[in-house]
Amino acid sequence: MNKSILESVYSPETFKEMGHRLVADLAEHLDDKLNEKTHKAIHWNEPDDELHFWQEFLKHGDKEELFKEITKRTTYVHHPNYIGHQVSPAAPITALTGMISSLLNNGMAVYEMGMAPSAIERVVTDVLCNKIGYSKRAKGFLTSGGTLANLTALLTARRAILKQDIWNNGNRSPIAIMVSEEAHYCVDRAAKIMGLGEQGIIKIPATANFQMDTSVLEEKHQEVRAKGIEVFAIVGSAPCTATGMFDDLDEIAAFAKKYKIWFHVDGAHGGAGVFSKKYKHTLKGIEKSDSVVIDGHKMMMMPTITTALLYKNGKYTNATFSQKADYLLTESEHEDWYNSGKKTFECTKTMMSIHWYTLLKMYGESVFEAYVTNLYDMGTHFASIIEKEPNFELAVKPMSNIVCFRFINSALDLNEHNRLNASIRQKLLEDGEFYIVQTKLRGIHFLRVTVMNPFTTEKHFNRLLDKIKDFAKNA
Ligand SMILES: Cc1ncc(COP(=O)(O)O)c(C=O)c1O
Known part of the structure; x- marks a missing residue:
């Protein structure tokens, strides 16, 4: 068997040489964009032209130019003229932590496959729970994106609130969530994935300011209950995606408490506001929620894709995908906070916690x-x-x-x-x-x-x- 190709793939020397060159090129890219030496934020190409380029490049392109072409043919999120989607210009140090994660490739599903990043994940999620204002009972974990995190939270809510065991027995009676009509489409998608159907997504109209109109919550809830539908969760947007307007979390919390339903905050974009003295008020009431989602790759300068899902009551971190009600043991000495795969959709996931921890360690919460x-x-x-x-x-x-x-x-x-x-x-x-x-x-x-x-x-x-x-x- 000819092993030479594999030896060349794993050559530490080649890695070092290419790595040095790549870091130098990316540093130049950063300098170029941040300092506006190039005046464009994007060199737009039609999708078919771009496809043709890469088909040809695979056959005839110069290997030496590969990384440069990829870099050139992207949207320059580090350029001050990039003011588009909610993706952060990654802090350069998190490109380095990304490299650590990719090379060491610990799969994180179980503690042995990611000892440091599993413990680090606990540290960073504890910091986030604390910033939210949750008590010491709170816990969380990291997962791949706000979309998946919101779905996970709603699955937890269903498990926690409803008496029937839908996870094992399937759903036999109509159930629903309540959410503003302005919420991100992934909440709607999560409800559909959960089999709630159209009748299971109670869209609350928004005010003229695009915030959930909490004055109609009671009326909507009564209407739904009169149809025999059981509401198990309500989602507050912090903020909603299109306009960036925050729902009144305090009002939603009061409603959820009254009817004993799960209160989830989709803070994918604005949850990071817990760190801002000036803007923390946008999240007033967040500490009363049962769960919160915060994206690291949006307002926290991290590379795609990393999201924190935090629970007011840590026992629910193990509830979502558990076959039995053994998640109730989590507050005892049997708790295994360190086995990520039990809690997340992913079996294997990246060592994403090191982005969060490195930013905290190098620069602090400030x-x-x-x-x-x-x-x-x-x-x-x-x-x-x-x-x-x-x-x-x-x-x-x-x-x-x-x-x-x-x-x-x-x-x-x-x-x-x-x-x-x-x-x-x-x-x-x-x-x-x-x-x-x-x-x-x-x-x-x-x-x-x-x-x-x-x-x-x-x-x-x-x-x-x-x-x-x-x-x-x-x-
Ligand atoms: C409020 C909100 N929730 C969820 C999402 C989806 O998050 P992700 O893109 O990380 O899956 C977004 C994305 O823009 C969002 O703005």
Whole structure:
């Protein structure tokens, strides 16, 4: 058997040599983008052109150029003109922790396959529980993304609240969750995966400000109960994705307590606000929840994908996928907090805890405070600039770093406005100097910005608005 190819794959020398070169190239990329030596946030290519490029590259491309081409053909999240989706420009040190995780490749399903990262996971989730304001009974774990974490939390809620054992026996009676109509679509998807069907997702209308209208909770609950449907959970968005507006967690907590249902907070985006003295108020009431989701790759500067799922009562960490009710033992000496695979959807998962721990160890909690506070401040600042512009309109005064706005012209009707703003966004994408996104709110097409880069300033906002005005003029 010819082993030489495998020897070359595992060569420490090649790894060292390529690694040094790659780190140097990525550092140059960082410098280039952060310091705006390149003025574009994206070099847009049509999907079919991109596909063709990579098909050809596999056959004829120069190996030496592979990493450079991948880097070039991405969206530059470290560029201050990247103000699009809610993905953070990863703190460079977490690229290094990513490398540790990839090379050491401990699979994390059981303690032996990840001793340090399993213990580290406990440390970081304990820190998060504490910041939320949970008591010492609280515990959590890390999993792959907000979508999976929300589904896991709802499965736990079903197990914890309902008398019937749906996990083992299947569902025989109608059950439901309550959630704002503005919540992220993954909550809807989770409910569908759980077999709740349309009738099992009670959409609570939002107020004019896109927050859950808690004044209709009682009425909605009565309507549902009159149909014989049992509600077992309510989800608060902190904040909702499209507009970045926070539901009133205090109000939802009171409702959940009254009816003894599970209160879950989807803090995928804004849960990190627990670190910000200035913005912690957006999460008022979060400590009364039964579970909270916080994404590390959104407002905590980590690489995709890592999410914390925290439970007020730690015994539920083992409940979700347990065949028997033995999870009730968790508070005894039999508790095994260190075997991740029992708690998570994943069997194997990455050593994601080391991103969290490294940021905490190297920079302290204040790094999260600085990041969240700075970005929320900039969201407010951008909105204040828009408010002064006669040709722009805000969808709503922002509560976070997500800002929805549109270009307006009094001569246009709704459809014309929608077409104009959609075409502005398409032009921005093709032009590439800025990367922003778009959303439809109550039939109105809005441009949407999420300030994710702490180096995005007023200068960038003004340049973006000038550019939009130009595109609008020439539309
Ligand atoms: C409020 C909210 N929940 C959940 C998600 C999904 O999280 P993930 O992309 O980590 O699966 C998002 C993503 O944007 C979100 O904004």
